[in-house]
Amino acid sequence: MIIKDLNVFPLSLPMKQSFRISGGTVGDKNQGAPHVYVNIVSEDGMEGWGEARPSHRWSYETLETVVSTIENYIKPAIVGKRADDLSSIHQFMDGEISSGISKGQPICKAAIDTALYDLIGRSSQKTLSELWFGKSMQCTPLSYLISTRDPNEAAEKARYAKENGFQGVDVKIGFQVEQDMEILEAVKAEVPDQFFRVDANQGYTLPDAIKAAKRMEQIGVDVFEQPLLANDLLGHREVRRKSFIPIALDESIWSPSDVLQAIRLEACDYAVIKLTKMGGFTGAKLAGEIAKEANLGLLGGGLTESTLGLTSSAHLFNYLEIKLPSDLNGPFFLEDDPIRNKGSIVNGSIMLPNGYGNGCEVDFKKLEKYKIQG
Structure with missing residues (x-):
């Protein structure tokens, strides 16, 4: 299972109401909320999806840093590598984006990791619970x-x-x-x-x-x-x-x-x-x-x-x-x-949705609708 391609979708999702914590507003009804979807494709045509939800009032990562880091550093490092060798994938990512006191850009890397697990689950026709030998819950x-x-x-x-x-x-x-x-x-x-x-x-x-x-x-x-x-x-x-x-x-x-x-x-x-x-x-x-x-x-x-x-x-x-x-x-x-x-x-x-991997089905029309252009 070799990674053939990786696609990044910066999104602004509509909000019902603004969300404020002690550090400031982490989601504005008038501006929308920043999200990044990641799609990883294997050579046999299977796909996996993951998400990053950056918030500059909660951590140092922003939508812009997530997108640029994946496209400029992580994608070149992992395309062509085995999707199911997660230990090596994390070594490649951490080699490109180093850790400081904490893991370097974990929100960004989470989108890659979760997309890979989804891809592995779909390829092996197993739910995430089955991959971990755990019980499934509805x-x-x-x-x-x-x-x-x-x-x-x-x-x-x-x-x-x-x-x-x-x-x-x-x-x-x-x-x-x-x-x-x-x-x-x-x-x-x-x-x-x-x-x-x-x-x-x-x-x-x-x-x-x-x-x-x-x-x-x-x-x-x-x-x-x-x-x-x-x-x-x-x-x-x-x-x-x-x-x-x-x-x-x-x-x-x-x-x-x-x-x-x-x-x-x-x-x-x-x-x-x-x-x-x-x-x-x-x-x-x-x-x-x-x-x-x-x-x-x-x-x-x-x-x-x-x-x-x-x-x-x-x-x-x-x-x-x-x-x-x-x-x-x-x-x-x-x-x-x-x-x-x-x-x-x-x-x-x-x-929870039924299906292999995380079970979610992406609506490509809405993906394009909420995608940040430019």
């Missing part, structure tokens, strides 16, 4: 994302989540402690029994994070995600020591080695597994397996990927047996994407 539970500075709107969204069967909510905070706590109190009053995940996206200082964590104990929050800057593992350890709220790390964990470092420093109780930030299945699967062996909790997350990335993530979370509802929030913000067989959300869970 659906995966979602948490309902709440991102607003208005307590009344937060309460309304929480009621919607409860009425529509969502087993958990994920509330974005990290702005100002007192206002954030008002949001959390309003949500908790509406969904007292749902899994309550709170994400500050690196927005707090250490004193504010400790203050917020102590308030969350009283409110009844289940997990406090990424209160401090990504590189402040010792600060996260301090928050753990001064509160009883379990701490989850997201932006601090980009690779399996980051999981090991968090374990050594006792910096968290949960590791957030995100397919895109971990360079694709290869890195995310290993990171999740290491965390499980260390008895850390696992949370599933996403970067408002389209159906393509969301479905791939759901397959991985099913393999890792992540039981808690996952923050795969693309359907809450994206109006449309270039996938024909979108999974519907029923009782707070998203139905």
Whole structure:
């Protein structure tokens, strides 16, 4: 199975609503959301699809860097190579785009890795679960994302989540402690029994994070995600020591080695597994397996990927047996994407498409419609 060609499709997908975190707006309703689809073709005519979802307010990668890196560096390095030799493919990619403190351009590389897995699955007529010798699942539970500075709107969204069967909510905070706590109190009053995940996206200082964590104990929050800057593992350890709220790390964990470092420093109780930030299945699967062996909790997350990335993530979370509802929030913000067989959300869970590989079918008319020209 030799790689014959690689095609890159920079896209701007329409959004239902804008999406803001403590670092800024990561998706604008008026501008659309940046996504990059990658298509890899083998010499025998089989194809695989992968997705990158860059966001410059969340990481340093942009749509422009993803496209130029793939076209100018990664494509020349892997065309002509074996598609099923993933270890060598990653060596080629890492040789072209070197790592620093974390893996070099993991969001970009994730599109390649996931496309290759899709290609391998389709060529061997196996689902992703079958490739990993795991059990297949028809659906995966979602948490309902709440991102607003208005307590009344937060309460309304929480009621919607409860009425529509969502087993958990994920509330974005990290702005100002007192206002954030008002949001959390309003949500908790509406969904007292749902899994309550709170994400500050690196927005707090250490004193504010400790203050917020102590308030969350009283409110009844289940997990406090990424209160401090990504590189402040010792600060996260301090928050753990001064509160009883379990701490989850997201932006601090980009690779399996980051999981090991968090374990050594006792910096968290949960590791957030995100397919895109971990360079694709290869890195995310290993990171999740290491965390499980260390008895850390696992949370599933996403970067408002389209159906393509969301479905791939759901397959991985099913393999890792992540039981808690996952923050795969693309359907809450994206109006449309270039996938024909979108999974519907029923009782707070998203139905996964049937088929080999990731199971997604690309709509080429919509791919062309949303492609950024120029």
